[in-house]
Amino acid sequence: MSKPYPLGANLQSANSLKPQGCNFAIYAPDCSSLQLILFNGKNQRSFTIENKYADIHHIFISDINTGQEYGFSSNIDGQDWLLLDPYAKAVSKAPYYEPPYSADKSWHFTKAVVTDNAFDWQGVPQPDVPLAKTIIFEMHTKGFSQLNPAITTAQPGSYLALSDPVNITLLKQQGITSIQLLPIAVCMHEPHLLKQQGVNYWGYSTLAFMAPDPRYATVDAVIELKTAIRELHRNGIEVILDVVFNHTAEGGQDGPIFNLKALDHRYYLRDENGLRNYTGCGNSLDLTHQASLNLVMDSLRYWVTEYHIDGFRFDLAATLGRNGDRFNQQAPFFHAVAQDPILKPTKLIAEPWDIGPDGYQLGYFPDGWNECNDKFRDTVRSFWRGDHGYLKDFATRIMGSRHFFSGGRWPHKLPVNYIAYHDGFTLQDLVSYNDKHNTANGENNRDGHGDNRSYNCGIEGDTDDVAVIAFREKQKRNLITTLLFSFGIPHILAADTVSHTQGGNNNAYCQDNEISWLNWQMDDVKKEFKDWLSKMIAARKQYMLPFIDAFTGDGRNDHRISWYCSNGDMMQQHDWEHQISLGLHLGLGTDGDELLLIFNQVDTPIDFKLPDVPPTWHRICDTSSMQLAPLNVNDHYQLAGRSMVILQRSGASTDDTI
Template sequence: MNTHHAFPYPLGATLTRDGCNFSVHHTSASPVSLIIFNDDGTYCEYPFTAEYASIKYTFIDGITENTAYGFKIIQDQEALLLLDPYAKALKNTPHYQVPYTAEQSWTLAQSVVVDDQFDWQGTANPMIPRAETILLETHVKGFTLLNPEVNKDVRGSYLGLADAACIAHLKQQGITTVQLLPVAACMHEPHLLEMDMVNYWGYNPISFMAPDPRYAKTDAVRELKTAIRELHKNNIEVVLDVVYNHTAEGGNGGTTFNLKGLDQDYYLHHNGNYTNYTGCGNTLDITHQPSLNLVMDTLRYWVEHYHIDGFRFDLAATLGRKYDQFNPNNAFFKAVAQDPILRKVKLIAEPWDIGPNGYQVGQFPDGWNECSDKFRDTAKSFWRGEQNYLKSIATRLMGSRDLVSASRWPHKLPVNYISYHDGFTLQDLVSYKERHNYANGEENRDGHGDNRSDNYGVEGPTSNPRIIALREKQKRNMMTTLLFSFGIPHLLAADNCSHTQQGNNNAYCQDSDISWVNWTLNKEAQEFKAWLSEMIQARQTHMVPIINAFSGSNRTKQKVEWYTPEGNYMTHSDWHGAESLCLHLNIYNGEKELLIIINQSNVPTRFELPKPKKYSRWSLICDTQDTRTSTKQFIFDYSLSPLSIAIFNAE
């Protein structure tokens, strides 16, 4: 042991040429000591030799990469091993037999010393502008496990993301940014372990910056970095879904994996109980300095050592809380805004939690893009045929400026979506009226009840060609609305392949073919995949210049005009009870014009097309009645089929 080289910061295990420094924040009554494991499973115990502001630290000579370690405390008169909150890797895949015991902790809670050096081969981050960003949300395992084009040795793993076939698919579809469901190590809830199931989505963190060993062949750290490097080489960003609102330790009576054993004040408490604003038993207290440090340090680590391009924050309202109140000017948001590393990356908020005043859509500070459930719900209701949604769909098309002013675009563009990991897939949205979650083991009681879906006559799969055709058109309607709205489009990876979860709208525990993307595509799925690829390219060509022109200080020079199908300007009374409209978007210099016409009615509607400002005619980009994009040209009028949307560009 060499005390002369010990240092309090950074926390965790920091490897040097002489050995390793170990540092941990600790304020609990039980003394803490360092455990170093030998290759044969035996271990040595070391005291911490120094202390600074509740941080215990020591330096151990001769420690090398891949050494396993943990922190020991005495709890209920038993020696309990704690996982390092700053662990960079885990020795074993987290798992235990309920109930969790001190004996089991000595296997589960082994952290691993990591050498942060990695050959990035000079690869730079893509730095995709927000207006050009196409988000694709996916699960590391589920995305490639069943893809026959991916090398079978890496399917379902981090390296599967780096496979040539996977990257080719992403590029063919026009995806700029992959948003990965949580990859930080996850611990499954006790009720799932008792049913021999897992938290497939990963929203129950046991460590904030150790990649989950479940998706690695041998080395999770190097394999995840390899995947990110190869995606970056192909100009594809990687955004991580992160969970900082709670941890896997649960609430009162829950397990002790690390934070509970080191400092009870990591968590919010109310009258001696763990405050539960997350629905998961506890809430991290970001107003507590060590908690804020833990979040900030681990976020920076992902950016600096994994070259991550951004984060999507689960239940992000929790991060802005001081008990019942949300404050967009709180310490966490200020810390991120001034951080020279984090202020450069994309920050996406799920802007709510389940606590008091938990719905905070539109309230996050500049630099944060927010997921828009308003867009999701409006688009679903409108295309399902619900009345009096025309004004609302127009508001969502224009970027939800009732929530965020265009003066704050592009850094405050909403993240628009139809489907997310929770809820129905796009295919199920047009195939099921009710949720079918029996496989989850909760008698179909779990999952959202407000799906705003329809089956168009048959619940689930059908061979009826009329129903199939209508379902496919509804998918095109919703995707066209998504892609030609002001905002950042968020797509679900399963939707590119028309994947069905068999009506399960809460597949969080389904590590099965319910969740794994099915790459065996029928005729309709193949057509939809090709169509969606063309539409994403059309958005980049035609919609992105419009978004850029309507953002920031130049927005006041641009023109927005709303017309009735007869070609008249929409009046106040026209918005009530109407089922069709025409939106004309015009950049002031006439270099770019876009026309969007919508028919929600059940009869064909003839539109008198407004005259382009500079060009002679309109060129049709798409009509959702058709499975292909188009270049047909029109001057005066256009007949739009029932329940359809068409997009035109002026040429």
């Protein structure tokens, strides 16, 4: 006997009371009748679904095994369409069609596949890294390892390659706690890309929320992804998924019909003109509609329970809190997540905006959500480019943007700070290009962000000029050191570890090639930066984390903080308007450990008088040099042009050594 819940295809093992088979259930209020279609090669069987409950069509078929391909057929405007199950746990092949999509082509499209949830996790626990200790490493599943010649245990560019010993070693050496994968739910490329024989490389065009994309598997995407996650967990590395619940691959009013459009028109936000487009992708999912909310919540729980996913980064998350034209901090979705015992322990990271009205919501997501802090990105880039008027804003960003994210709500509201993300310049391109170079995308360089706040350091693009290269490396150190020694959760782009360049392309969403694939050919300069980065991450963990704790929650007042001018005087209100250098003095308790961060924004050296707090300061880092050798410092420090220095001293209650 069939049941309406759970939705999707769910196997049932035989026992004395129940036969072996599979229960199929699909929510389809807009379909008066549906047929279940089972495929076996070129052969197919059809079953009329007669059982209905609360708009759910359901049927039980005996003797169904893992690997069975299926779909649902519905007559739409006199044509029989094959619809993909929105609750598909796997698909038969990477989806593809030649535009335009049609009823006939739907029968040759990818099919849903019945799966078995059984997997041997071997008792490996999830790492459960505290937020304050988290170092996020954003990567593309394929692009991260596709060109790495050292991969030996798996196909480069695959799920399994993520957990190849070479990659595990790299992540651990770099001090990474959590990898954030660009979307891996099965993606369908937009029609304009298909017409160009292109692809949505980043994966931000979801076809089925619960099915891993077969593009990154050799045989079985489900098993191979779970295996990679298990091995990453075994080595203490979390896995965060970038998820796209703000829109689907069905696009706008004239877009293809894959499933939701035919099953229930209320899945999407609409107005008198049709589908609302708050995402720039043609449609916007309406999470005030119960079926939409159920689909998203069921998908999130599935990834956590069946794949042991540690967290999610939500693309254009403002859409998830929309009630029409307005964003609602008390939206049904946020309440649903907050009360869910499966999702409560996970990391939840919001991209806190979309392109619709009331779309920019930085700082307004509920407790339990961390947010991508684009204010940090823009301010830090502008400051180190040498733009005037950013000193006060710069100070605010390195202190955790507390006007958006109060320290009393840390660590659960620590901002996710970043310099580079997948959408935009890599770190290397940020210091190598003044302008975007997106011609390869086929849109006449009109696509991509125009406000990059980049600086080519004197020459546009690649160069052999030793002085320019040295300046670029110093700028990279300035940007990353600021990121690691600011209050927040650091987000690092995987490409930046190997100083990868995209040739100035700041919107490589369609570049499934060497533009996006990380270049693992390392010269001495790249190797030095990679080694320096790992040491700086270790320095953050050793020296910065105690200060984040001291500025957090109820104990956040158990610290000292002072701002200094280069002459040693305390910063006054008028100083914030014209100073070109800045000193930040942090202390724990009344006489505990201290940090001193000093910044020089201009190209001329500055003699910086240090605070009169004996004993001797010890140097952690000077970005004017790749070397991290310690140095004892007394009352002055000669700060090189366009550089920053971090000094440390141990307090009275601790050993005065490094």
